[in-house]
Amino acid sequence: MERLNVTRRNFLKVSSLLGGGMLIGFPMVSKSEAASNAVFSPNAYLKIGADNTFTLIAPNPEIGQGVKTSLPMIMAEELDLDWKKVKVEQAGFDPELYGRQVAGGSGSVRSRWQEARTAGATARALLVAAAAKTWGVDVTECHTEAGFVHHKKSGKKLSYGELAETAATMPIPENVPLKDPKDFKIIGTRVKNIDNDNILTGKPLFGIDTKRPGMYYAVVARPPAFGKKLKSFDDTESLKMQGVHKVVKWENIVAVLANSTWNAKKGRDALKLEWEDDSPLESTADHEKILKSFLDKRSDSPARNDGDALKFLENGGEIVEGTYEAPILPHATLEPMNFFADVREGKAELYGPTQTPASTRGQVSKALDIPEENVTVGLSRMGGGFGRRLMADYSLEAAMISAAAKAPVLMVWMREDDMQAGFYRPMGKYKYRATLNDKKELEAWHLTAAGLNNQRTSIPNSFPAGAVSNFRIDNHNKESNISTAPWRAPNHNFIAFAEQSFLDEIAHKAGKDPIQLQLELLAKAKNNPGGKVDYDIDRYENVIKELAKLSGWKNNNGANGIYQGFAAHYSFSTYVAQVAEVSIKDGKPKVHKVYCVVDCGQVVNLSGAENQIEGGIVDALGHALYGEITFDKGVVQQNNFNRYKLMQLQDAPMEIITRFVRNEHDPTGLGEPGFPPAHPAVCNALFAATGKRIRKLPISHTDFKA
Amino acid sequence: MAKYTIEVNGKSREVDVAPDTPLLWVLRDELNLVGTKYGCGVAQCGACTIHLDGEAVRSCVLPISSIANKKVITIEGLSENGDHPVQKAWDEVDVAQCGYCQAGQVMAAAALLKKNPNPSDEEIASSMTNICRCGTYVRIRQAVHMAAEKGGTLWKG
Ligand code: FES
Ligand code: FES
Secondary structure, eight states: OEEEEEOSSOEEEEEEOTTSOEEEEOOOOOHHHHHHOSSOOOOOEEEEOTTSOEEEEEOSOOSSSSHHHHHHHHHHHHHTOOGGGEEEEEOOSOHHHHOOOOOOTTOHHHHHHHHHHHHHHHHHHHHHHHHHHHHTOOGGGEEEETTEEEETTTTEEEEHHHHHHHHTTSOOOSSOOOOOGGGOSSTTBOOOOTTHHHHHTTOSOBGGGOOOTTOEEEEEEOOSSTTEEEEEEEOHHHHHSTTEEEEEEETTEEEEEESSHHHHHHHHHTOEEEEEEOSOOOOHHHHHHHHHHHTTOOOSSOSEEESOHHHHHHTOSEEEEEEEEEOBBOOOOSSOSEEEEEEETTEEEEEEOOSOHHHHHHHHHHHHTOOGGGEEEEEOBOSOOTTGGGOOHHHHHHHHHHHHHTSOEEEEOOHHHHHHTOOBBOOEEEEEEEEEOTTSOEEEEEEEEEEESOTTOSOTTSTTTTTSSEEEEEEEEEOOSSOBOOOSSTTHHHHHHHHHHHHHHHHHHHTOOHHHHHHHHHHHHHHSOSSOOOSOHHHHHHHHHHHHHHHTOOSSOOGGGOEEEEEEEEETTEEEEEEEEEEEETTEEEEEEEEEEEEOSSOSBHHHHHHHHHHHHHHHHHHHHHOOBOEETTEESOOSTTTSOOOOGGGSOSEEEEEEOOOOSOOOOOTTTTSTTHHHHHHHHHHHHHSOOOOBSSGGGSOSOO | OEEEEEEETTEEEEEEEOTTOBHHHIIIIISOOTTSOOSOSSSSSOTTEEEETTEEEEGGGOBGGGTTTOEEEOGGGSOSSSOOHHHHHHHHHTOOSSOTTHHHHHHHHHHHHHHOSSOOHHHHHHHOOOOOTTOOHHHHHHHHHHHHHHHGGGGGO
């Protein structure tokens, strides 16, 4: 049986399971979607078996950000489940059931928090009602604990499993109360990654691990440079090779299908390919020149213009100036792009790593002219995302290859393909000029920002916007045929480095303590704002103050040759402040320790949250030290990890000390906000240690021996 | 094609592949042992780390023709029930983020501890060179120390 109860505020679907038990569809639609959709859709499912098994469905794609663990934790909390008995299943793509299934913008927990709680609480209320009915008592006399409903007076108890069938027949309550966060037993605790066992014993979890009957492996030849397209190809040699099944072409790619990845790769390498120029072949050196040429230009419509910064800068006073530069970066997820596709008889079955299954389905449906309902997308665990898998280029490619070959294929990119056919973090250059008044206070601030494929080159309301009365930003953009895309903490990953390094410069110029300077600016933004601010000033201030205490902030005291640097940044609604401790040994920078204070509202999984912050810091440090991609006539110069250096354990800090501010705000982003402040915290510490200001990343450009 | 008989996780396995096929792809595509991962194919990332006669090696650059009668152990065969001290420590410390590199990390750590049951931070840094793109290094270091402590005499065996 199945009942639907649709009201404006609540949509819940309760069904009986075969052999007893109940299945509940949760109203897990985010508020914004709810407002824009006339019809509510239930969104994730909980299954309670008559045998007292609990299966929670994780609706969002898992890229290592931990949502396969944390979203089910939220439901389990309100439901009062015994976490040890919970099983989690990954949902496939089904937006009608599960709403917005995206891993991006640090938004999974943020967007589902209220709905997941309400869903859990509603299910719990049904179980309590079922128990009360069974015992003939009032619901107020019942309480729940770890998968059981108890009746205190009589000492009776029934398991959720025993109650499930009756619960499925109870009227669905509205406006169920949520738990007081003080009573949380699961949320806020340390819960291990739900897939640990599978990961640590090598079970097939990732897209690249897919095996299907009759499947071929496909390795693809694609343009060797941005700006080239396929002219002709000859597959005679490839087809003679061992294990090679077929060669197919789609647009500018040629795919070789074989009985193993290796044979497909060898077949691909044996193709004779001719390419021709299609658009200009661009080089990093040209981009450098063009972006530099923007830095002294005003734009007709500044991105922000409070007061009159240009006037103050013309009139002189004490001027501080600095130009900050950051290179192109690849996502370089450790699991390269891959996807399984089986396109046959007007249907497409896809499975693999994607942060946005919706765009895969949309694009495949359009390209193959198959209605969306005939395109299924299964979600594998992903070996990293970082924004790369928001793009659907590779899943579409797999589908087109399967369609052309009329066979199921697992398309796997070799690392070299992955590095050349990337969607990179755009390059950027920021020129700052600021003036100080007699009291050494910031009077005017002018940023000229230039970026590659980056229309939103800067973020106009980012700190210290609002804290400086004369504040102007000019943006310039250069379009390039080198494809770019969001990259962990898009824009923020560079802005924080530039902004927080420049504020450190100003502090030193003004003879002020860097933390003190930023607290002064926040006080100014509060009492005498110079314009709009997006951040909550008190929460911003609080993480900085807490960090100063936690780190025993001293800046450049150099005890044992160790120096501190500070930075803070607000992104994805989360406040993060960090102090890095560094030293220089044999001309090489070493980061010893990083202190970090985070205000992300309610922490859901303490272990996962710390892991995200630690990962964000280490990721940032690695890219700050080494990360740089360059192009020569459209060809990537670093096409594998022997030329593109990713950090290893030896460069990681010995310790990262993270504290989360305790409050009862709803959870905010966590996958990205740990990253942005780490670049400037490290660079500011290196300045304290050496007097060298790092204005160009990666740090490896700076010679600390000189 | 050529026939090879190799010993993987204590079992003798026969495969028919080209002699230059790296062990990595033999394990993954022929023997369905997909725990060993592909990351770079040029011996840089360590995602493909396995044990060859007890030594941690990168299987992406190891042609099948070079294996002969050396014993291959993969993550699937490191322990019967996933309870090798390194696996246990990795779970306890909750190291993994995306998890893709971790099988290789575990294999590298298990081989390290077998040789050096109580490595210092410096020794861990110099022998654990596998890449973790998610940046779990601080936890990896903790987990190696924990496995060293809890593994006790196991390392001698
Ligand atoms: S795949 Fe073997 S070291 Fe990277
Ligand atoms: S956990 Fe993702 S690469 Fe290591």
